[in-house]
Each structure stands twice: as structure tokens, then as C-alpha cells.
Amino acid sequence: MRVTPFQQRVYDLVARIPRGRVATYRDIADRLGCGSARAVGQALKRNPFAPRVPCHRVVSSDLTLGGFQGKISGAAIRRKLRLLEGEGIRFTKGRLDESCRY
DNA sequence: AGTCGCCACGAAG
């Protein structure tokens, strides 16, 4: 499988997010000097090395869940939610607590 | 090589 330099940089960054913390697509993009958070989403969508790269710890900038396993709703998203909850991340009314930002 | 269009986003209207 092929990994572009941009993807590599995204994965490196995401791999550093500690358990129980999250970052937003926007956070990652900013940190890479990339103007498009959407580009980060694209990279994560085809994340070749899950779970070494914990893409479930990356969420939308409004602290809603964003996507998982190529989906933006449905069972995959419920799985993402359970993973995060399993790491002790708190939810209130469909949104992550601001406190668990990385 | 160039073009086109899609997208797990986000801000603005």
C-alpha cells in the first residue's frame, strides 16, 4: 500500500494523541500548515495502519464525532463513540467535553 | 503531463 508524505505526517501526529484525549481535524491541519481540514479527513479515511494510528481520536472541530470507517453515521459511528467512551472520554448531549482536547 | 471531481471539514449565509 502506498502512503504519501502528507499522509505520513498526519499519521505521525495522530499516533501521538494519548489515550483519553482527542484532536480535531482542524487542529491537525493547522499543525501541518494545511489549509484544508478536509484533506486530513481524507488521509484518515484510508488509514492503512489502524489501530496503531488511533483515528477514532480525531473528531470535528465542533466536538461532534465526525466519521469513522468511511461513514459519517450509522453503526460505525456508534463504534467510534464506544471506543472513546471506553477511554474515559465524556460526552454530553452528543458532544465531547472540551476538557479532553489534546 | 494535465484535468476533473470527490471528500471522515469548517465557516459563513
Next chain:
DNA sequence: CTTCGTGGCGACT
């Protein structure tokens, strides 16, 4: 809710 800017990248020529 909708629309629009965005930039990386796969598909296609």
C-alpha cells in the same frame, strides 16, 4: 438548513 472555500489525491485522458 444551504452554500462555498479549501487542498490532497485517485481516476482518467
